[in-house]
Amino acid sequence: MEQGNYSVGLDIGTTKIVAIIGKKNEYGKIEILGIGKSKSLGVHRGVVNNITQTIKSIQQAVEQAETNSGLKIGSVVVGIAGQHIRSLQHSDYITRKDSEEVINEDDLDVLCNQVYKLIMLPGEEIIHVLPQEYKVDGQAEIREPIGMYGGRLEANFHVVVGQVSSIKNVGRCIKSAGLDLANITLEPLASSDAVLSHEEKEAGVALIDIGGGTTDLAIFKDGIIRHTAVIPFGGGVITEDIKEGCSIIEKQAESLKVRFGSAWPGENKDNEIVSIQGLRGREPKEITLKNLSKIIHARVVEIIEQVYVEIKNYGHDEQKKKLIAGIVLTGGGSQLKHLKQLVEYITGMDTRIGYPNEHLAGDSDEEVASPLYATAVGLLMNAIRNQERMTAINTNKISKGEEEPVMAGFEEESMMNPNKKERKSVFDRWSEKLKDFLDNAE
Structure with missing residues (x-):
């Protein structure tokens, strides 16, 4: 794989797996070269629960992306989410x-x-440490303390914690599918890269990514991520409710939700009816759209209220922590009719739907610019950034006449020019540990 020419993001979701290949064009926009998606079998609420089926689904998505682009996929940047992810605040x-x-x-x-x-619960490990602000000798609210004098250096941290086994299972699936793991990133962070502007992150914004199995929340203020949370409900639970409430099969429930579903029951009249084909010669079922939207409304309200509790836990009610830019909704679930209005009604915060089209080249397929692909586009952006950084390191080494360039991948940090120390990101360190584990497990 000519790693310098293109990069790959892989979104392993509960309902779908998306492999997306792209590169930056001369205008700094992302050109999509190929996309592949498959039904996600073996993932429940963001967590792998069947390795064999997940590997098959990954291979299908990757093969489709390779066929569409005519390119070979070698290494990927993958996102992690799931109900096992939690976060906490810590000062040190x-x-x-x-x-x-x-x-x-x-x-x-x-x-x-x-x-x-820090001592975590059994089976948990810290996967992300995000400095919020620093304090030097009692002087608070310092963004960048490098270059300052001081004896005592303090910081507030946002710490993201996850189940080690769940993350290792994702790594094992990637490796068994014949791919290299270039990097791992938290999915809410990837989605935020794709749909949020720098100004929104500065002003204060809550990104709500409604996926099939989970709803991810990421809160930004003053350009820094302040709070993350994973709510273990998503679009799949809404489909399940429709299935149970209307006594129909899952495929019909999903189709009903997508075609006729609304989060606001008031708009449907009592006489608006949709007919569902009966099973094996049985009579068709008639379902009123008002009842359908009532079922959807009840579950959506529950999801939004849980997310709003997290926004309040962050401290949105305090003047200093107010989220001026409000809420941005993304993910497949954000396409539900009247969801924006319902979120505004419940939270009282300005809301918009987040599309990942801002960073895409003008000739990109309209389908990719859908909120459905926000996480995948964000992971691709992360992969491109990694690639650019590696290219810069290689160029630096070659210009200094050193023996050979660094190959993209996990060895990058240890082979760097010792005169120019580059700090490892938390995920670089985590990726190295995970790769070592997977290599030793063979």
Whole structure:
């Protein structure tokens, strides 16, 4: 695979698996070269519960993307989500040996590494440590402490925690499908890259990504991610409710939801009826659209209220933490009719639907610009950023006459130019650990 020319994002969702191949064009926009999707079998609420079926689904999506693009997929950036993901706030500090020397990246690394020593519940591991703001010798609200003098360096951290086994299972599926794992990223972060503007992140915004199995929340303020949460309900639960409430099969329930579903019961009249074909010669079933929207409304209200509790937990009611840009809805579930109005009614916050088209080249397929593909596009953006960083490191090494360029992948950090220290991101470190585990497990 000519890694320098294109990158691949792989979204392993509860209802679908999407492989998306793309590259940056001369205008800095993302050109989609190929897309493949398959029905996700073996994933429940964002967690792999059948390895064999998940591998098959990944292979189908990858083969379709390869056929569409005429390119070969080697390594992918994959997203993690699921009901096992949780987050917490933590404060920590270090006392520096020499306060006469300026604070450097090593000090920040020492402080970050200290957070990893937090004792988690059995089977859990810290997968993401996001510094919120720093404090130097009592001086608060410092965004970037590098270059400052000080003896005591403190920071508030947003810590994301996940089940080790769940993440290793995703890694195992990727490897068994014949792919290399280039990086792992949190899905709400990927979606936010695709649909949020820099101004929204500065002003304060809550991104709600309604998927098939889970609803992911990411809150940004002052350009920094402040809160993440995963609600273990999504569009699949709405379909399940329709199936039970109308006594029909799942396929019919999904079709009803997509074609006639509405989150606002008031708009449907009592005489609006849809007829569903009966099974094996049985009489057709007649379902009123008012009843359908009542079923959908009840579950959607429950999901939104749970998300709103998380927004309040972040502290949206405080003036300083107010989310001026309101809410952005994305994911397949955001396409439900009148959902925007219902969210505004329940939360009292400005709401818009997030489309990932801002970063895509003008000639991109309209289908890819749907909220359905927000996470996949975000993962592709992450893959392209990784690729650009690797290219820059390789170019730097070649220009200095060093023996050979660094290959893209996991060895990147250890082979870097020692004169120019680049900090490993949390996910780079996590990816290395996961790759070592998968290699040893063979």
